[in-house]
Amino acid sequence: MSRITSFNLYLLLCTIFTNTFCQGIIINVTSFRVRADGKTDDTRAFIAAWEKVCNSQGNVTLLIPKGTYLVGPLKLRGPCENVSSLTVLIKGYLKAKTDLSEYEFGSGWIEFAWINGLTLTGGGVFDGQGATAWPFNNCPTSSNCDLLPTNLKFVGMNRTVVDDITSLNSKFFHLALVECRDFNGSRLEISAPEDSPNTDGIHLERSSNVSFSWSNIGTGDDCISVGQGNSQITITNITCGPGHGISVGSLGKYPHEQDVNGLLVRNCTISGTSNGIRIKTWADSPGRSSATNMKFENIVMKHVRNPIIIDQAYCPFHSCSSQAPSRVRLSNIYFKNIRGTSLSQVAVTLSCSKGIPCKNIFLQNVHLNLISGERLPVSSCENVEARYFGIQMPPPCP
Structure with a gap:
């Protein structure tokens, strides 16, 4: 019962x-x-x-x-x-x-x-x-x-x-x-x-030991956004779309932000969104913080614009006052068993801070195809230490 x-x-x-x-x-x-x-x-x-x-x-x-x-x-x-x-x-x-x-x-x-x-x-x-x-x-x-x-x-x-x-x-x-x-x-x-x-749909700030599961979320922004100061967050069996995907951030906008440590996103389906899995930090962040020990696995992407994206020069406005590098440290991030279709040719974007490059970024069995079969998907990387295992489509960055 x-x-x-x-x-x-x-x-x-x-x-x-x-x-x-x-x-x-x-x-x-x-x-x-x-x-x-x-x-x-x-x-x-x-x-x-x-x-x-x-x-x-x-x-x-x-x-x-x-x-x-x-x-x-x-x-x-x-x-x-x-x-x-x-x-x-x-x-x-x-x-x-x-x-x-x-x-x-x-x-x-x-x-x-x-x-x-x-x-x-x-x-x-x-x-x-x-x-x-x-x-x-x-x-x-x-x-x-x-x-x-x-x-x-x-x-x-x-x-x-x-x-x-x-x-x-x-x-x-x-x-x-x-x-x-x-x-x-x-x-x-x-x-x-x-x-x-x-x-x-769901926004988290300075919370710990939080889980969300077996839910349907479709909105005009992030299905789930994990902000600063969160630890031990588990997100499973979520159907996301429309919206902006599942996001970490934005981080680094304000001084004295707390770290993000321990995030698991597993067994989710993301459909028709502008982003799939996104990590976003502000350029010229006023304080130092970190986001680490995050795992994204068994994720299905259906017609997603940017299936995997790290953006450390995030600016949602028409212009930002400074382009100084982000001071948010990203490390120990795992993308495993990510599959589906991308609407953009750049299916994997790892754009990290030139001030504090991303370290220990792992991609294992990533298979993302384009909707049109005339072109192959590509990856875009900068300021990142990435390691690859198993299937890789798009191919890893040179």
Whole structure:
């Protein structure tokens, strides 16, 4: 019996035999005068329900049954000291309010913070209604932009499980993790149009022991972006596309960034994206950091523009102030069993910093063909110490 099915049985028994049988508390958001019509603002009801949840004791479940709920920004914060385990079981459809004046820039629409042992599950939907906000996003052209709200933001969380939820049309990132530990995400459906700006599926910052698996992500930006300060990240069985692929970075934009150490990306399919596996660092980075011990294996590329790319002169804007070499050190990076099709003739790009060349870059059994059979794919390399094993298509750099 699956965990979701078991939980439904748990709820049924609770309904029949009362909460005493459950040895826990179920708090239903509908007890707080929600309208659930998709038009009336239900924010206050959700805030009241959370206050009762966080002030409860023992095992607590916040139930959001089927219905359509219109809600503004929600700060669902702990530590909820007397709660031993907390489950948010969402069956309903949550729609974000569209008035940007109600949100703090750089915050989350729904933000969980400083909670131990949260489980978010139930098959529900978080719809950011981002189409009305995307025209106000100037981040693709300006480094000094105001960040629009992320659909689901997790800050300072420990032992978190997010399973079987859907995130649609976020105004900015869909899921963002900041300073989280022991986080497990699975069976996620994340979707936004291909031309929606900065709608990264999952973004990680300064987090450790994080895993994401068995999920479908298609957005207007990176399916998953691994930022600075992350360690022991595992990404498996992800279907990515459309979007910009699975990325490490960008790194090195700010001083005092922390290192990236320990990343495994395995058994993923990347389709119709502008990049496949990408590592990107800023030129003229103000501080020194490193990204090391990263492995990408068993990856299928389908019609990907740049299947494998290291770019240490990353600049998404029309021009950058300086072309000084990046000071982010890249080393011990493995590309193994990468196969599929490339839309560009340069299927492998290893463009490293002339100030700190890449070291210990390994490529094993890479087989990337062009869509058109008239030309052969090629590799492009600079400032890199690379070693090759097994099949190599395109051929290694001279």
